[in-house]
Amino acid sequence: MSTDTVTIAYCEHGEVEAACLECLAMPKKVTPPRAPAPRATKNPSSAKDKISPLAGDLDMSLPVEAVDGVLGSDCLSARAFPHYLRRAGWVYLRCEGRLQARVKATKVVWRDDRTDLADPDRDLGPGIAIEVDSRTWDHDLDIDLGPLADQQRDGFRYLLTNDDDSVTHYRGGKPIVDLDEDEIDLTGELAR
Numbered sequence: 001m002s003t004d005t006v007t008i009a010y011c012e013h014g015e016v017e018a019a020c021l022e023c024l025a026m027p028k029k030v031t032p033p034r035a036p037a038p039r040a041t042k043n044p045s046s047a048k049d050k051i052s053p054l055a056g057d058l059d060m061s062l063p064v065e066a067v068d069g070v071l072g073s074d075c076l077s078a079r080a081f082p083h084y085l086r087r088a089g090w091v092y093l094r095c096e097g098r099l100q101a102r103v104k105a106t107k108v109v110w111r112d113d114r115t116d117l118a119d120p121d122r123d124l125g126p127g128i129a130i131e132v133d134s135r136t137w138d139h140d141l142d143i144d145l146g147p148l149a150d151q152q153r154d155g156f157r158y159l160l161t162n163d164d165d166s167v168t169h170y171r172g173g174k175p176i177v178d179l180d181e182d183e184i185d186l187t188g189e190l191a192r
Helices: 021-025
Strands: 059-063 075-077 090-095 098-111 127-132 157-161 167-171
Touching: 075 098, 090 157
Parallel strands: 059 090
Antiparallel strands: 059 157, 075 127, 090 098, 098 127, 157 167
8 A cells, every 4th residue: 555645845935835825926037038049041131130041962063254263262152052062063054055163062051242254244243152162173174065054054053073073964853965066956945
């Protein structure tokens, strides 16, 4: 047979704590609710916003006016969040229909001063940029884009670097197969 003992708590007034009218009338300590932790966003509006990490599985290329002005940088301006860029993925510099240099991406950051890489006279203002590991710059690169060059003049493009350092280009989440120049007409559409 077990006996359970009940402990009765008494307040400073010598009354049962749960029934003391003086204790019940005293103001309670109220702690303000905690603000929720900031959520990561892919569309930051200031340096205070937490930016989502790189979580894709592809590399990418960016258009630049001249490769020499960008080599050695630790940050590359971006007009939009690179959704499919992987962390430690290659960011290629695209100029004159060729991939001419590359560097490893580390994360997306906020920069107050950004210049458009394709048009250095154009100030992009504050916004996102791709932080890169400046120790990984590879400027001994020359990959001709061939018939894909005209389609890749503006904006960034996704691609995948294969184990043999060859590059597979992507459009709409799918790899672009190798095309012969005679398969493309002047409008850039596939010949049927």
